[in-house]
Amino acid sequence: MSLARALESRNQVIFSVYELFIAIRHLRSRRRQTILSILGIGLAVMILMVSQASMVGFTEELYKKTVDNMPHVTVEPKSDEDYIYLYRSLAYDIREIEGVTGASPVLSGQATFAYKDTSRNVLMQGILVKEHNTVLHTEKDITEGSFRDLEVTHKSVILGDSLSEKLDVKVGDTLDATFPEAKPTTLKVVGIYDSGTPQDETLAYVPLSTAQHFFDNSNVANSILVRVEDPDYAQPIADEIDAVGYQASSWMETNPEILQMIMIEGLSNFIILGMIIVIASFSMVSTLFMVVMEKTKEIGMLMAMGVPRRSILTIFLLEGGIMGLIGPVVGVLAGIVVSLYLGSITMDIGEEAYGGVSTFPFVVRTKDAVMIVIFTFLLNLVAGIFPARRASRLDPVEAISSE
Amino acid sequence: MSEKNIIQITDLTKVYGDGVKIKALDNVNMTIGRGEFMAIVGPSGSGKSTLLNMIGILDTPTSGTITLDGVDITKASEKERSKMRNQKLGFIFQYHHLLPDFNAVENVMMPLLINGIKPTNARAKAHTMLKEVGLGERINHKPRQLSGGENQRVAIARALANSPEIVIGDELTGNLDSKTSEKIYELLRKLNREHNQTFILVTHDEQMAEKTERIIGLVDGKITEDKST
Ligand SMILES: Nc1ncnc2c1ncn2[C@@H]1O[C@H](COP(=O)(O)OP(=O)(O)OP(=O)(O)O)[C@@H](O)[C@H]1O
Ligand SMILES: [Mg+2]
Numbered sequence A: 001m002s003l004a005r006a007l008e009s010r011n012q013v014i015f016s017v018y019e020l021f022i023a024i025r026h027l028r029s030r031r032r033q034t035i036l037s038i039l040g041i042g043l044a045v046m047i048l049m050v051s052q053a054s055m056v057g058f059t060e061e062l063y064k065k066t067v068d069n070m071p072h073v074t075v076e077p078k079s080d081e082d083y084i085y086l087y088r089s090l091a092y093d094i095r096e097i098e099g100v101t102g103a104s105p106v107l108s109g110q111a112t113f114a115y116k117d118t119s120r121n122v123l124m125q126g127i128l129v130k131e132h133n134t135v136l137h138t139e140k141d142i143t144e145g146s147f148r149d150l151e152v153t154h155k156s157v158i159l160g161d162s163l164s165e166k167l168d169v170k171v172g173d174t175l176d177a178t179f180p181e182a183k184p185t186t187l188k189v190v191g192i193y194d195s196g197t198p199q200d201e202t203l204a205y206v207p208l209s210t211a212q213h214f215f216d217n218s219n220v221a222n223s224i225l226v227r228v229e230d231p232d233y234a235q236p237i238a239d240e241i242d243a244v245g246y247q248a249s250s251w252m253e254t255n256p257e258i259l260q261m262i263m264i265e266g267l268s269n270f271i272i273l274g275m276i277i278v279i280a281s282f283s284m285v286s287t288l289f290m291v292v293m294e295k296t297k298e299i300g301m302l303m304a305m306g307v308p309r310r311s312i313l314t315i316f317l318l319e320g321g322i323m324g325l326i327g328p329v330v331g332v333l334a335g336i337v338v339s340l341y342l343g344s345i346t347m348d349i350g351e352e353a354y355g356g357v358s359t360f361p362f363v364v365r366t367k368d369a370v371m372i373v374i375f376t377f378l379l380n381l382v383a384g385i386f387p388a389r390r391a392s393r394l395d396p397v398e399a400i401s402s403e
Numbered sequence B: 001m002s003e004k005n006i007i008q009i010t011d012l013t014k015v016y017g018d019g020v021k022i023k024a025l026d027n028v029n030m031t032i033g034r035g036e037f038m039a040i041v042g043p044s045g046s047g048k049s050t051l052l053n054m055i056g057i058l059d060t061p062t063s064g065t066i067t068l069d070g071v072d073i074t075k076a077s078e079k080e081r082s083k084m085r086n087q088k089l090g091f092i093f094q095y096h097h098l099l100p101d102f103n104a105v106e107n108v109m110m111p112l113l114i115n116g117i118k119p120t121n122a123r124a125k126a127h128t129m130l131k132e133v134g135l136g137e138r139i140n141h142k143p144r145q146l147s148g149g150e151n152q153r154v155a156i157a158r159a160l161a162n163s164p165e166i167v168i169g170d171e172l173t174g175n176l177d178s179k180t181s182e183k184i185y186e187l188l189r190k191l192n193r194e195h196n197q198t199f200i201l202v203t204h205d206e207q208m209a210e211k212t213e214r215i216i217g218l219v220d221g222k223i224t225e226d227k228s229t
Helices: A003-009 A015-028 A033-065 A089-094 A131-136 A163-167 A206-214 A231-242 A257-295 A296-304 A309-344 A368-392 A396-401 B046-055 B077-089 B106-113 B118-132 B148-160 B179-197 B208-211
Strands: A073-076 A100-115 A118-127 A140-144 A155-161 A174-178 A187-191 A204-209 A223-228 A247-250 B005-016 B023-033 B037-041 B063-069 B089-092 B166-170 B198-202 B212-217 B223-228
Touching: A015 A033, A015 A163, A015 A309, A015 B063, A015 B106, A033 A309, A033 A368, A073 A231, A089 A100, A089 A223, A100 A131, A100 A163, A100 A206, A118 A163, A118 A206, A131 A223, A155 A163, A163 A187, A187 A206, A204 A206, A223 A231, A231 A247, A257 A296, A257 A309, A257 A368, A296 A309, A296 A396, A296 B077, A309 A368, B005 B046, B023 B046, B023 B198, B023 B223, B037 B046, B037 B179, B037 B208, B046 B063, B046 B166, B046 B198, B077 B089, B077 B198, B089 B148, B106 B118, B106 B148, B118 B148, B148 B166, B148 B179, B179 B198
Parallel strands: A118 A204, A155 A187, B037 B198, B037 B212, B089 B166, B166 B198
Antiparallel strands: A073 A223, A073 A247, A100 A118, A100 A174, A100 A223, A140 A187, A155 A204, A174 A187, B005 B023, B005 B063, B212 B223
């Protein structure tokens, strides 16, 4: 049964004309206190809104810098196997899962790269270029050469910029790859990438077939990297793959510190700002208590005129509700303006920040604005019950003869 | 109970206080007829206001019953009681007790709005009432812009707005000079004759009391005299 119908069936409306009439007149007659109460709530809400916008901006930036650049789900061999043997069909099946936007089988392992008299230990990752690009957008990090050449050139390699500097190789050079128990080979450098992360020094991409040949293990992969549409839903997808027997872990499991960071930030934000709003509501409630005291005679007279106690309650709930609604609406609007202004300035929070997040935008989400207004409104409405109940429980004779 | 009795009070007792008990009303019995214009007199502390508040359903008796227009108000629900206060009763106090944030016409409209009457109709009715008490001009003034006598007229218009069957006044001229008091009484008498409403007025003023049809004397919570003039 809908609320409207429920109220109708009790033959009542939420409030009547005269209740609203009296509530508004009370607020208007004490204009200064009313405005101060509204501003108090508004200010608290504004701070909450700005802080929320910066939180969301920070989170989005953190996602962009980290989660966006990592596989959302990593699928590894069944627990009693060393490799994924049917990686093609498994990758195909994974792509069929709703919410998955890409699946890339890879075969990676240690290798030693040598060029002239320098050598380096690297993580060699055999990939299928097209598939890999749907998962990690590595192509956009390419600074020299071409990612696509990895596909067309047999025995080719793409290195991170730091690694290429260390080895002193350029696009077009050929280096030697060796490792105990591996088949030594030569690799032609077809590209350099710069992801801005530490892997630039250690990770080298080769075609999947080259890796399989090098590790002497054709037709296997040791993981499948998966990208999903909404990273927040990586876990259920990982669970689904897990259920088939493969060991799948979401980015939340492989990088728990990212979520921890967001949670800690969000929680401390919520606690501090929640308290500010509670304080603002307190001041609104104390204003209402003062109104009730000041209006005691009038309340008695209203009762004598036949206003039921329920309506007295409603009148004061309306007063609290009106302040408690205008306050957050004004606050949210002000918060949006401030957020947009602050967002137009580049904020530098230093390089130490997690994941290389050094600047971040203020992101105003309608969802947040609406939630904040509703939350504050309800809080004020509930807080207003106390003074309203005091008013509705007055004894009419005592109230009328009170000084 | 006969149809012409609007109020029937039986064995009404009101005791105040938890420790030291004060018997404000002591076994009061009386009937008041429809359209009566009567006064309650007595020394200070004799229980006049207490009796009036009982009749006005603002207070509840310790024992005894009060029947208003056939309804036993001591057994009525809170909802019925407030409905009766709104529709059957009009209150006028010593001090006007107008709502300070509302102007004269809005104050008179209030009982009508509480009664669920549409604002436009309520305004028209309130305006008529104000004209009837001789305040047709200054309807948009707030209580603080009006004199004591004018405010008391607004309070009378408000008390009569819903055409209640019973109008009760507790020393309603106590704050006014004798000339204004007299005018107010004449106004009430006129309204009583025109609308056949029952008026119960508590007063200290012997002269005023003499002008009513019936005087009830209270001493120590007991009726000591009941004379018709
Ligand atoms: N709320 C109360 N608590 C305790 N005693 C009360 C209360 N109200 C009235 N009384 C007592 O009851 C008695 C009757 O009071 P009431 O107000 O009815 O007198 P009154 O006749 O109206 O007097 P006055 O002419 O001074 O207005 C008095 O002794 C008074 O002190
Ligand atoms: Mg009295």
